[in-house]
Amino acid sequence: MPTLIYASSQDCEAAFYRAFETADLAAMMAVWAEEDDIVCVHPGGQRLTGLEEVRESWRQIFAGGPGLRLRLSHVMITSTLQTAIHTVHEHLSVPGDTRTRVPMIATNVYLRTQRGWRLQLHHASAAPAQPAEAPREPRNTRPPLLH
Numbered sequence: 001m002p003t004l005i006y007a008s009s010q011d012c013e014a015a016f017y018r019a020f021e022t023a024d025l026a027a028m029m030a031v032w033a034e035e036d037d038i039v040c041v042h043p044g045g046q047r048l049t050g051l052e053e054v055r056e057s058w059r060q061i062f063a064g065g066p067g068l069r070l071r072l073s074h075v076m077i078t079s080t081l082q083t084a085i086h087t088v089h090e091h092l093s094v095p096g097d098t099r100t101r102v103p104m105i106a107t108n109v110y111l112r113t114q115r116g117w118r119l120q121l122h123h124a125s126a127a128p129a130q131p132a133e134a135p136r137e138p139r140n141t142r143p144p145l146l147h
Helices: 009-022 025-031 050-062
Strands: 039-041 047-049 069-079 083-093 104-113 116-126
Touching (some): 009 025, 009 069, 009 116, 025 050
Antiparallel strands (some): 104 116
16 A cells, blocks of 8 residues: 555544544554554553554454444644644444444544654543533523612
C-alpha cells in the first residue's frame, strides 16, 4: 500500500474511523505514526505500546470482519503547528441491532510528520452514565418584587 499523506489531522482522523468501520488493518496501520512509542488503549483494555502491540490488537478486533457503524459527536480539537488533540464521542452501532449502546469517549493525538499527519495515541473508554435530568421548577410568571 503506498504511503498516504494526510494534509490535516481531520483527514487522518477520517481515515482512522473509515478503517475502523471497514475492518481494514492495512488502512488502520497507515494512519499510525511509524515510531515505536505509539499508544492505544481500547475501552476496558490495557495500554498497548509500539507498532506490534497496536497492530495485533486491531487484527483481533477486525477478525470478525466489518459490521460496525460509527458516528462521532462532541468533537473538540486543540492544535498547534505540530500536534492536534481531538476529543470525540464515538457512537457505535451494528446494522439491524436495536440495542442502545453506551457511547465511548475517545482522545486521539496526532503529530505532523514528514509524511503528513499521523496518529500517535488513541484512548477510548465508556462514557459515564448521564444523570437523570432534575425536574424543572415551574417558572414564576410574575416579576420579582423589589423593595
